[in-house]
Amino acid sequence: MEPGVGAPLDRFRSEVHAFVTAHAPAHRARSGVRSPENAEQYQELQRWTADLYEAGYLGADWPEEWGGTPGHDPRRGVVVAEEIARARAPMPPSGSSLAAHALIGFGTQEQKARHLPKIRSGEHLWCQLFSEPDAGSDLASLRTRAVRDGDRWTVNGQKVWTTNGQWSRYGYLLARTDPDAPKHKGISAFILDMTLPGVTVRPLREITGTSDFNEVFLDDVSLPADALIGALGQGWTIANTSLSQERNGVGASVVRLQLAIEDLIRDAAAVRLDGHPALEHDDVRQQIARLTSEVDACALLARASTAGHLAGCGSPADAPMAKLYFSELNLRIAEYALTLLGPDGALTEGDPDAIAHGHWQDAYLYARAYTIAGGSSEIMRNVIAERGLGLPR
Structure with missing residues (x-):
């Protein structure tokens, strides 16, 4: 069954949505993978991380001895990541999760006992x-x-x-x-x-x-x-094993694209072209429709990638294809939004005259990072060609 499909997962999604709505930090997460900007946000992130672990929404795939949930359904992790993204809340630090999986898979009992509880409590990032x-x-x-x-x-x-x-x-x-x-x-x-x-x-x-x-x-x-x-000498194996555990972010990335389309439609109604809302212009509606169709295609690609991974029959090219499509599409959406805003696109966050509080400028400036971080688009294309299609190096 695909992530997010079926009554049990739907009920779980409603539960997570209510929890995130009630407990997420007050400040809205900025575009991309960001760090706290001050000590107050850092403390909020610690508290938020602890809340998610305490509720069982993070770390459910850990061994029961260290707080995991027996019989954990891995599809639930996708739901949690999607609902955090949908609430525009900050994601807990991926470094903590990667380290936890490295310790769980390869660490000594002493290392686990010393570090895993403090990762769960949010005390140590x-x-x-x-x-x-x-x-x-x-x-x-x-x-x-x-x-x-x-x-x-x-x-x-x-x-x-x-x-x-x-x-x-x-x-x-x-x-x-x-x-x-x-x-x-x-x-x-x-x-x-x-x-x-x-x-x-x-x-x-x-x-x-x-x-x-x-x-x-x-x-x-x-x-x-x-x-x-x-x-x-086992570091390469440990790194790849811990990285392979982190697949929940694929669904969250698609949610971010869907939210970007919602924002784009809202702001296209606020921007005026030739004295009328931009959204009333045929070419604007057509471009937004094209981007929306691409987001739908990206969602299907990401869902297939996750389903293949969970079923144990995925291709080595699945995750690179999903990552490549997301990062390039995310950049195109931000570029079009700035084009649509015209001169107002130069207004920064905090400017009282900025449309959407300057969100699109920040999104555009960060979007290029997604095409580099986690493997650049050029590397992703090579991986797809060599490991997915069997082409020569």
Whole structure:
């Protein structure tokens, strides 16, 4: 059965909708994957994360020992992500979820007991320390080194594009431990205490005017031996396994597109062209209709991808196709919205004369990031061609 179909899931969706409406943070989430802008929003995010775990809407796929739900229906995770997106509420930090799945799958009992309860309580946020300046789409080329020094590890290197790095207590770190091994084999996973000496977090101010990403510098950072997750050299497997658990965001992405179309229709009725609402013009209605049709197609593609994954018969190209379609369509919607607004599209958030409070400008400035983050569109096309269609490299 497809996600969101059937009476049990419909009842569950109504329950989640009521919960999210009652408990979501007061501030509306901005476009994209964003970090808290101040301490108040950070504390709200902690509280919101804790509420979702406490209610069983997050972490239901964890082992029962650590708070999971026996017989968990994985389709429910899709519903939760969709309802959070529909409420325009912030998503809980993905770094925490990725780290939790790495610990559940490969961590020691001591590591689980120390960290999983504080992820559930929202006390500790985690960031994902994977990408580097010269190792983004080709992650296996990372050069951050972890060298064994007695009963400790000494880490040197740099990470970048680290979402929530400035707020995180721990980092889920990939580092090279065997420089002589093939590049996919010489990587290990570690728990990094972000408060350790030698860890420097430098927020990156983006074109949106906010700092959602960070650079993280690691200079002779000393980690205890028990910071290693899993076996030595197992980092690539651990990373891919934890990433494969995160499929709920596909449905949430489609909801964001559907909301964008709703916003576009609303604002097209407010904008005036030749003295009339823009929505009364045939060409405007036709363009919005075309974009709406593409959103419907994207929804079907995402649903097929999720259904195939849950049934265990998906193609390696499914998720890349859904990601590629979403990110490029999201950009086209934002571009058209700014074109429709004309000169008013230059007005920033907070300007009292800005249509939709300047939302479209922020959405447009962030939209390009979606075509790069999580694998650029060029890389996605290569994956689809090679793994999905069997074409040569």
